Amino acid sequence: MTAAASARQILTQLHEVMASRMHAQGKLDKVVEIVGENLDSEVCSIYLLREGMLELFATRGLNASAVHVTRMAIGEGLTGVIADQIETLNLAEAKAHPDFQYRPETGEEKYHSFAGVPIVYRERAVGVLCVQHVEPRRYEEIEIEALQTTAMVLSELIAHAELVDEEEALGLNSAKSGPQTVTGLPLVKGLASGIAVFHQPRVTITQVVADDTEAERQRVYRAFDKMREGIDSMTSQAEFGVGGEHEEVLQTYKMFAYDEGWSRRINEAIDSGLTAEAAIERVQQRTRMRMREIDDALLADRMHDLEDLSNRLLRIVSGQLGTAATQGLRRDTILIAKNLGPAELLEYDRRRLKGVILEEGSLTAHVVIVARAMGIPVLGRARGLRGLVREGDEVLIDADSGNAIIRPAQPMLDAFDARFAKSRERQAIYAELRDVEPFTRCGTRIQVMMNAGLRDDLSSLNLVGADGIGLFRTEFQFLVSATLPQREKQFRLYRDVLDAAGEKPVIFRTVDIGGDKAVPYLRSGEAENDENPAMGWRALRLALEREGLLKVQARALIEAAAGKALYVMFPMVSEPWEFEAAKSVFEAQLKYIKAQKKVLPESINYGAMLEVPALAEVLDLLIPKLSFLSVGTNDLTQFLFAADRANPKLAERYDWLSPAILRFLKRVALATDGAPVDLGICGEMGGRRLEALALLGIGFRRFSITPVSVGPIKELVRKVDLAEISGLMNGWLSQPPPDIRVALQEWAEGNGIEVD
Structure with missing residues (x-):
C-alpha cells in the first residue's frame, strides 16, 4: 500500500467516526484504535487541555484506569513540551529526553520510542496526540504525517463536540494566558493602547476531510495559477531593474512557486483525503518542522520564504484575501504584523490605528519613516510575538522603553493610564x-x-x-x-x-x-x-x-x-x-x-x-x-x-x-x-x-x-x-x-x- 493510500485509509475511517452519532468520548476511543491499528502502534493516546492541564482522554495500550486521571501542566513532560512549543517530537528513546517524566499509573515503563504532535485549534495547542513502541526506533516521516493529519481532524472534532471549554480552545486559560511582556526595538517612540488585530488574519480551516478529491485538486491548481501569475507580474514590471536584492527575493519566490516537489506534496496530501486548505496546511506543518532543525541562517530564511508563499496560496484557495485594512478597524487598534510596507500602513484608518508591533522591522524601513510622520508608535523585532498574542487581546505599547504588555493586569492598566493622563495634561498646556x-x-x-x-x-x-x-x-x-x-x-x-x-x-x-x-x-x-x-x-x-x-x-x-x-x-x-x-x-x-x-x-x-x-x-x-x-x-x-x-x-x-x-x-x-x-x-x-x-x-x-x-x-x-x-x-x-x-x-x- 502506498503512503498516500495508507493515509487515505486512516482519513476515511476517521471521517466515518466523525459522521457517526457516537458521543465525543466514544469517538476519541475509536480514533486511538484506528491510528494504532494503521500505524501498527502498541500505544496511541490523546491528551486534551482542561482547566489549564493536559488530561489523558483516550488511550490504546496504556492502563485504561489512567484515563481522566493522568494530568500534567503545559511544559511538563514530553506531552507538555509538545503543547507548550506547538512542535512535533520524534524520539527513539523517550527516557533520554531531558523533559521525560515517568507516570507509574499509565504502565508506560516498557515503552521506549515516542512520537507526538500538537492538536491545534485557532493557533493554540489544545491537546496532544502521541504514539509509543516497546522497540526503540524513530518514526518514519509518513507515520508522523499520519499523526499530524489525525490531529487536524481531531481539532475539528474538538470544535464541534465542545470537548474543551471555549476559553481553553482560545488559550485563555493556558500557561501563557496571563500578562506577557514583549520586548523589541523602539522604531517610533510613543505610548499606545488598543486591541490586537493581525494585519494578515490567519486563514481558518473549517473543513479538513474532502468530499470530492478531484474537485479539491482543481481548486489547488487554480490557486497555483493565480499565485504564479501574480509573481510573474511582479518580476516583469517595467524598470524593475537588473540584479540586486529585490530581484533575488522575487526569483526565490518564483523558484518556490514553480517547485514541483512542493506542489506534488500538496497533491499527495489531497490524495490522502484532505481538502485543499488542509493539504496546504499539512505541508506547511512539515516545513515548520524542518525549519526548527535548520541551523544555517540563509537556508532558514529561504524556508521562511516558502512559509510566506504557503500563506499566500492558502489565502487564494480559501478566498480569504486582503488584510485587516480591507475589513476596517472597529476599535482602537494595535496592529500585529511580521512586516509592513508603507502603502499597506496608509490603508488603515488613522483614527483607529494607535500603534504597530512588528516581528521584524528596522529603523530605516520605509514603513517606519511613514509611521513616524503619522505619529504612530512602532515596536519592532518583537520575536515570538504570534505565539503570545491573540486577535482581540488588549495591548499596551511603550515604544519609549521598547516593550509591550499583552493582556495587562489592572495595576498595569492603572499605571499606564496615569502616564497617558500626564501626557494629555502636557498636551493641553502645549495646545x-x-x-x-x-x-x-x-x-x-x-x-x-x-x-x-x-x-x-x-x-x-x-x-x-x-x-x-x-x-x-x-x-x-x-x-x-x-x-x-x-x-x-x-x-x-x-x-x-x-x-x-x-x-x-x-x-x-x-x-x-x-x-x-x-x-x-x-x-x-x-x-x-x-x-x-x-x-x-x-x-x-x-x-x-x-x-x-x-x-x-x-x-x-x-x-x-x-x-x-x-x-x-x-x-x-x-x-x-x-x-x-x-x-x-x-x-x-x-x-x-x-x-x-x-x-x-x-x-x-x-x-x-x-x-x-x-x-x-x-x-x-x-x-x-x-x-x-x-x-x-x-x-x-x-x-x-x-x-x-x-x-x-x-x-x-x-x-x-x-x-x-x-x-x-x-x-x-x-x-x-x-x-x-x-x-x-x-x-x-x-x-x-x-x-x-x-x-x-x-x-x-x-x-x-x-x-x-x-x-x-x-x-x-x-x-x-x-x-x-x-x-x-x-x-x-x-x-x-x-x-x-x-x-x-x-x-x-x-x-x-x-x-x-
Missing part, C-alpha cells in the same frame, strides 16, 4: 500655545516649523501652531507608489500642500530615495548593492545621475508654486558643484515654463541640507549661493561617529550632547553668522527639549521637527534667555565637563526648565 509666537525671555523670535511628507500631515500645521513646514519629504510619494509618480501626480500633491499652508512657508526637499530607501522601479544598472546604503547611491547623487527624475520634479514644483514663493532644498550635498548642478536643472525648467507663458513662482529660494560632514569644510564657498541651510542631524551624526543608526547595537553609542557633535554644529553656526542665509536644524535632535536647549545656546534659531514636538519646543523657548544659555554652552564647549548631558540637565532643573 494653549498654538497661537502664541515663540519669543525667548530676551525677546528673540525663534522659528518653530514642522516636518511633513503626507497630504494628511497638513492638518497638523495649524493644529500645533507651527510657523510653516521646514521639511516636506517629497520621497514619501515615491516610497508608497508601485511605479514612478508621474509629473501630474506630483504637481497635484505639491499644489495641495502649498494651498493648505496658505501664507506659511513650505520647504520642499527634493526626492531622497535610493540607498536604504530603495524603490524597485529605480535601480542602478551598473552598481552592486550598496554595502553601506546610507552612504551610497541615494538622494541628490541619484537625482543628478537620473536627471530626468529631477527635471520632472522641478517642473512639478515650479508649476505648483505659481504666484507663490517656492523653497527648494537639496539633500545629501557633499560639494558646492552638486548644489550648482541641481540648481541648474531647476533654472532650465523655469526658463522652459516661462517660454510656455505660464505663471511663474513669485520667487525661488534655494537651500541645501548639511548631512555630509565634508560640506562644512567648504561652507565659505557655498553660503553666498544659498538662501537657507538646514542641518540634518540624523544622517550627520551617524557619519560623524561612523555609527549606523539602523544598528541597535550602536544606537546608544553616540550622544547628541557630546562635545564632538556640539563643537561641529557650533562651527557651522559661526560660518553662517553675519551672512544673509537662514540657518536651521532638521531631525530628531531639534525635537528633544534638552538638545534644543543646547542648540539655542550654540546659535540655532530655526527648528523643523515632528508636529508632536512643536508645542514642547515652543514652551521651552519662552523660558530661555539666549545670553545666559549661550555663555553656558560656550564655556562647556571650551572646557567640557565629564558629561555635558548631565550638567545641562542639572542646570535646566535648577532654573525651572523641564526637560525630557
